Amino acid sequence: MCVDPQKLKDNFALVGANGLDVAEYFYADLFAREPGLRTMFPAAMAKQHEVLLAALSQIVSSVDDPDALVPFLRDLGRRHHEFGVVGDHYGPVGASLLATLAYFSGPEWNEELERDWTAAYEIVAKVMSEAAVAS
Numbered sequence: 001m002c003v004d005p006q007k008l009k010d011n012f013a014l015v016g017a018n019g020l021d022v023a024e025y026f027y028a029d030l031f032a033r034e035p036g037l038r039t040m041f042p043a044a045m046a047k048q049h050e051v052l053l054a055a056l057s058q059i060v061s062s063v064d065d066p067d068a069l070v071p072f073l074r075d076l077g078r079r080h081h082e083f084g085v086v087g088d089h090y091g092p093v094g095a096s097l098l099a100t101l102a103y104f105s106g107p108e109w110n111e112e113l114e115r116d117w118t119a120a121y122e123i124v125a126k127v128m129s130e131a132a133v134a135s
């Protein structure tokens, strides 16, 4: 991956310091962007907020360790296939993730981070959706 893993880790540490607000912002952005996705999720989102943050944290911590990251993403992708997630869903989710990272990064956000996070998310989405097709 042509990104600097340490920059992603540092940025995620900065963003993640805002705790569950990060997940709340992400889903508010996603459901404003794509209201039709709301019904795919449970009415009560507290648990989802926690598991999303835990998964993102796991992904970022192993971003420079493909032997750990790829199996994790493939399993996640297969489960998402069972949730009814299809390839087209990855675009809006990526846009909301980028918007969330930008928001909580504040003045630290810059074009390089935007480019690196976009590249990293594209790989995550590719591995998850390819595993879904293979399952």
Ligand code: HEM
Residues within 6 Å of the ligand: 037, 040, 041, 042, 048, 051, 052, 055, 056, 076, 079, 080, 083, 085, 086, 089, 090, 093, 124
């Ligand atoms: C970076 C990409 C993503 C990450 C890290 C992520 C993370 C998670 C996690 C950790 C869960 C809990 C269940 C499990 O672990 O299997 C989950 C559930 C779910 N995710 Fe994702 N997800 C991602 C992308 C997406 C996309 C693109 C969609 C499409 C709308 C989506 C929709 C869902 C749905 C519908 C559930 C099940 C909710 C429920 O019924 O409990 N996710 N996600």
